[in-house]
Amino acid sequence: SNSIVWFRRDLRAFDHAALHHALRDAVQNGGEVYCVFVFDTDILAGLPRNDRRVRFIHACLAELDAELRRLGGGLIVRHGAARDSLPRLAAELGAGTVYVNGDYEPDAIARDAAVASALALEGRRLLVFKDGVVFEKNEVLTLSKGLYSVFTPYKNAWLKRLASQPEAVAPWMIEPYAAALAPLLEASLPTLPELGFDDGPLPAPAGMSGATQLFEAFLPRLADYGTARDFPGLSATSQLSIHLRFGTTSVRHLVRTLQQMMALGAGGAGAPVWLSELIWREFYAMILFQHPHIAGRSFKPAFDAVEWEAGDTARELFAAWCEGRTGYPLVDAAMAQLNTTGFMHNRLRMVTASFLVKDLGIDWRWGERYFARQLNDYDMASNVGGWQWAASTGCDAQPWFRIFNPVTQSQKFDARGVFIRQYLPQLATLDARDIHAPWLVPADELEACGIVLRKDYPWPVVDHGEARQKTLERFAVVKAAR
Ligand code: FAD
DSSP states (O other), X not given: OEEEXXXXXXXXXXXXXXXXXXXXXXXXXXXOEEEEEEEEHHHHTTSOTTOHHHHHHHHHHHHHHHHHHHTXXXXXXXXXXXXXXXXXXXXXXXXXXXXEEXXXXXXXXXXXXXXXXXXXXXXXXXXXXXXXXXXXXXXXXOTTSOOOOSXXXXXXXXXXXXXXXXXXXXXXXXXXXXXXXXXXXXXXXXXXXXXXXXXXXXXXXXXXXXXXXHHHHHGGGGGGHHHHTTOTTSOOSOOOHHHHHHTSSOHHHHHHHHHHHHHTTOSTTHHHHHHHHHHXXXXXXXXXXXXXXXXXXXXXXXXXXXXXXXXXXXXXXXXXXXXXXSSOHHHHHHHHHHHHHSOOOHHHHHHHHHIIIIISOOOHHHHHHHHHHHOTTOOHHHHHHHHHHHHTOSTTOOOTTOOOOHHHHHHXXXXXXXXXXXXXXXXXXXXXXXXXXXXXXOHHHHHHTTOOBTTTBXXXXXXXXXXXXXXXXXXXXXXXXX
């Protein structure tokens, strides 16, 4: 019979596990393969009309459809709840099997289970493949077959496993089996307004071509990645997170490219550091899959006892953080970057998350939800992982008594204020010494720079020294629980 490949966070037509298996099975057993994407109303319902990610996905789908057509097929696009659309479409197309690449988020797992049972009622099945990561679930285990909860030993075991199983990054070929793609006559991609969303600029170059463009631009910078990656004023990182999120690139392809470079002695000291970041992504995906409670609760239960600020003051402080008006320039510039572009540099995610939790005393889950709404690359596993790291509630997290100082972080990682000036032009006239803490600058000096504090830029919403003390007290319950 025919089959369906249901695309979700794997918007590409090369090195694609589900597509490969569907096509290969069809070549062997007969039947045609239909490629399908569903704009899932269960997900879209919660998003604003100007959501950047929906525009990005839309552009990726246009390219995916074109590429599938070049291969002889095309993309069927539907708008509805996936749990209804998929079973209906399978019946319409006479598809006995729906092939998908696995997703490790709790909601996606529940959705897939619902789709699988609806399909099963009619004698059809959902087949799930590993695609978005090199190693998943329980593929990387300790010697005693336990799960890792600390990154470095996990990474060493991950690397060891890859060395003994190099085929884990072999590409899933598409072209040799493309004849099994069902040819489509009409394009079915609705316009953004038809989907209830606005047209607008893309947050990043989209599609497989966008990912290729970013990766090629990054490779010459790879050698410096290890030393430059922490400085938001430099463009030292790959910006590939949105592409890894939506699967317009293949992580196997990225790892293979790194391996080839390293074998040739290229990529310098940066290559293993960048590979480590890709492994962090898999570590967090594994952690979320194995411990789904971390989506809403601390990884370490003792930390559930921490009491966060509540009430109007907390809500006001939270609003100031969201809107970048805390009075701490690096934090505010970072939030401005997030709010205007949907991206935030990794160092700044750490700084702003730490500031929310340890300077404002606010529940990390508020911040996690805010990032989820704003980040183009939002990925529950990495976001929850990053937030729980910063809040000290996670696995392998920053210890709770280590508290970033937002001023020294600024002096260290944006020493000349290049990043701050880019996002806070009202502070651009301050020199490199003053820009990190404008409230310490004498009024006449500020005046000479044309800045009036509280009018042009806020006074700090909290005093870091006092906030630090409060945080140590707040987290003392954890110490007491031991
Ligand atoms: P590069 O430095 O070029 O790294 C390459 C890739 O490795 C990234 O694209 C990403 O896929 C992966 N990666 C890098 N750092 C990490 C990390 N610390 N954890 C997991 N994967 C990593 N990343 C997301 O993709 N989605 C999120 O929702 C997300 N939320 C975060 C929240 C917090 C509080 C923190 C501290 C980090 C978060 N990260 C998240 C991780 C990281 O900040 C971003 O992946 C990175 O900034 C993306 O930029 P890049 O593609 O240029 O990264």
